[in-house]
Amino acid sequence: MHIQIVGLHAPNAPRLRELLGPGHEVEALQAFPEAGLIHSDVVIGNSIGESEAARLRCRLVHVPGAGSEQIACGSLPSGTTVCNVHGHEVPIAEFTLHAILEHGLQLWQYPARLDADAWAKAYASRPQHEEAHGKTLAIVGFGHIGQEIARRARALGMHVVAVTRSGKPGPAELADEFVAVSALDDVLPRTRFLVICCPLDDSTRGLIGARQLALLPAQALLVNVARAEVVDEQALYEALRDQRLARAVLDVWYQYPKKGQPPVAPSRWPLHELPNVRATPHISAMTPELLDRRYRFMADNILRLQQGQPLRNVIYQAT
Structure with a gap:
């Protein structure tokens, strides 16, 4: 499976790659391309604007946190699932x-x-x-x-x-x-x-x-x-x-x-x-244990997607 981690969470690509193991391509992106369709099985990010959302061609958008207000869910193509994760x-x-x-x-x-x-x-x-x-x-x-x-x-x-x-x-x-x-x-x-x-x-x-x-x-x-x-x-x-x-x-x-x-x-x-x-500069949740919990959860959801099992923490389904 092809997974893209975009924005602030891009440095955590090696962590997810290790959790998923062989057979998964985990790509770190500082930002989405400015034009063209964006193809991937899974996109992980906490900020996806309307234009970016409309260009996504993926099965799962996984928010690496709980808040999803910066995800333009209404602009996502039909069939896209959005999940979030807690642990904080x-x-x-x-x-x-x-x-x-x-x-x-x-x-x-x-x-x-x-x-x-x-x-x-x-x-x-x-x-x-x-x-x-x-x-x-x-x-x-x-x-x-x-x-x-x-x-x-x-x-x-x-x-x-x-x-x-x-x-x-x-x-x-x-x-x-x-x-x-x-x-x-x-x-x-x-x-x-x-x-x-x-x-x-x-x-x-x-x-x-x-x-x-x-x-x-x-x-x-x-x-x-x-x-x-x-x-x-x-x-x-x-x-x-x-x-x-x-x-x-x-x-x-x-x-x-x-x-x-x-x-x-x-x-x-x-x-x-x-x-x-x-x-304080948005630090209340920032612990090593938090990242471990969240990325283990997201890795499990990606494997569930691959195996056709129900996803956890579904917050939006584009129709």
Whole structure:
């Protein structure tokens, strides 16, 4: 079988080649050709525009992650299957719990070096810090990531509110409450930690705007590990700038650098300059274990395609 890995994931071609073994041609492409049909059995990529999608002649498009909003599924030729892959929920959940604990502990207040000169002053003025135990954590989006975060938060004794589209009750061991997104405004005033981990679509774009941010307590922390656009960009900046929101940990951004284009800031507003923002460059899922899980999953799906077996994680079928 002929497999093309395109864009940011192209350097992982040797990994996939090793997993698939002989009889499979794995080609790394920095970008699709600018014109002409694109022939392959499988294409792996996380960004396929309308023109590129229309020129594809492949059986399977495999997104090397969970988000598929950058795949022009509607332009794919009939018969093309689109699958995605998870496996990122464990490191993202750990990243999120670190952000929550860091917000309460605020270890940056203490001297970098506890020597004889700093010790007396630091000991005499040491502040109290917050416990996560008993605090309310609202998780917007309760899929793979949200549930992994909830498991860890429940172990810390936090009060977990799962915010979903329907609000339909789920496993009691994962959350204390299941609330529909339409009732989010009722949850926010009692939320100390708001975590965004829902997909980005027309219904979630701008879901957290100026009104929602104003409903949060002033000491609240917002953590976004989903897509930046779920939270209104200007409203977030102004709430943090004016300290109406205590802090934010942002691992996803409104603008990303693109090869061959001028550098851009992560946001059109200077969020990264605010002292109450922890800005990270989309790293929450980046572990060696994640790549191993994902590429083993994609290799298995490619073998399933070759053998005529049902594919896993089908998210779209072009007709």
